[in-house]
Amino acid sequence: MNSDSSLPSLSTSSSPAPDEQMPSDEGRDVPQVRLKGEGGRLLLLLPPELDTPSAPNTWTEVCRQLQQRLMAGERFWQPHTPVHLMTRDRLLDGRQLQTIADTLTDAQLILKRVYTNRRQTAVAATMAGFSVEQQPIAQLSVTQSNPPPEGKALVEPLYIQSTVRSGVEIRHPGTVVVLGDVNPGGSIVAEGDVLVWGTLRGLAQAGSAGNGLCLIMALRLEPTQIRIADFVARAPEAPAQYQPEVAYVSEGGIRIVRAADFSRDRPI
Amino acid sequence: MSRIIVITSGKGGVGKTTCTANLGMALAQRGHKVAVVDADFGLRNLDLLLGLENRIVYTAVEVLAGECRLEQALVRDKRQPNLVLLPAAQNRTKDSVSPDQMKKLVNALTKVFSYILIDSPAGIEMGFQNAIAPAKEALVVTTPEISAVRDADRIVGLLEANGIRNAHLIINRIKPAMVAQDKMMSVKDVQEILAIPLIGVIPDDEKVIVSTNRGEPLVLAAEASQRGLAGQALQNIVRRLEGETVPFLDLTPPADDFLARLRRLFRPTE
Ligand SMILES: Nc1ncnc2c1ncn2[C@@H]1O[C@H](COP(=O)(O)OP(=O)(O)OP(=O)(O)O)[C@@H](O)[C@H]1O
Ligand SMILES: [Mg+2]
8 A cells, every 4th residue: 555645534433432542733732652654654642641630641541542543443554664753752761662663563654763852851761772863843843733724625535455343433634446345334534535446335425625526436336424514414215226326416415326327427 | 270261242142052052061171171161240141051050059149148158059960070160140140259369269270170260250340350350261152243253252352451461252143044145154254353373163953052951051962962062162162272284164054966966975983
């Protein structure tokens, strides 16, 4: 898979807590552990440390989130991809850095370099034998992953070559192609089209940033729900025989037609 | 090489412990040295199903705390000397054990036992993580209900993400008559969603409940009639686990017409 530059933000909630979802990318700070592809490398972003003891971003929580992200995203990078750890102003000791490195190793990833703007963390990382860069890393645009401005071209499509199972949500600022099924309880949220080369039984959202021209296509369309831009449609009645179908927006609603009948020059 | 198999489901009460007890017993009957590990800390009941409750002295927690040796905690089954149980502590929570500790325990068991079956608790939290940590293979148990299948699907995804790709499906408590009336998901319906290889279909059978209450796994019964179709299905799973090709039981409900019944009579069943 060559989607290094366009890794999806992927969340799977292994606790039923609703706060599992990342609130927003726009905030100044990343509130959860995140993995992000950028220019062929993988960035691991740690959330900032909060003062309150009840804060969710304790070290144990960070470990748990990291594990979870790695589990969920395993298919989205190749083994031995170098990882750049962005600790920002978080204080980490050598043991904690080693834990992160070990966790990454278990997921067949390599901790390549530690970026920090805390001297102590930099020292600890150096002592533990990691290569370190102590600087606010502006050029890596960690903190400003803003939604693309109006009219910006979508990133390249994301190919997922596996079944999207219950509990997995895939978000991608472009088109998503699934070579497999999307099961009930699984969901795809794409700013572009959603193509499922298999059975779509879960939830699919195309044009999630508002583009009503986006499409949802599946070899078998029996979704829990589909959304295109701001339109929502529930599962169509199960037809006697399944055929490849296309869902699109027309005359203020979502329509579904057989792929064979879907014409490119449909009225918009 | 020992085989380390976790029996897991997501949803509770679908038959994990029943399967663990019976498959463990059936494997032991075939001459393998088998350890069944109860990973359901705090809610253990594998010992009950095996009828070994009153013989537990130590549990996995004492072993890990260094309060006893592993051998001391293993409960040997009098009826079947090839089978031992490593009990879970009843009074501790699931957090009293870590995945690394589970790995260590199970790894020690591999020195002696050729099959290690781990009975996972329901859910996807710590207890589940503990149960799957040492496993190389998984048996995913589900009943033909939408909620159970949904949870099983989640489990399959989590197993994959944890590097356990060798997972097989057991569909438990199927009621052929209800399937025939379209009131229950069929084997095919379940398989279509989960898309992992099927290794067994166990019919709903009150003999299972009776054997549960007696602490005597179904497969122990001397007579085939006492084991029933469910017992036979469990034995077939073990044969398939060992690489045999065994046709699936004919679970179609008895048809009304005489000819069909006759035909079924003469069809070679497993
Ligand atoms: N094939 C079957 N036919 C009839 N009853 C069954 C069958 N399989 C299991 N049961 C019954 O269902 C109940 C739950 O089974 P069991 O304890 O094995 O489930 P479990 O998945 O281990 O549950 P838990 O999630 O609580 O650990 C028991 O009373 C058992 O006798
Ligand atoms: Mg149980």
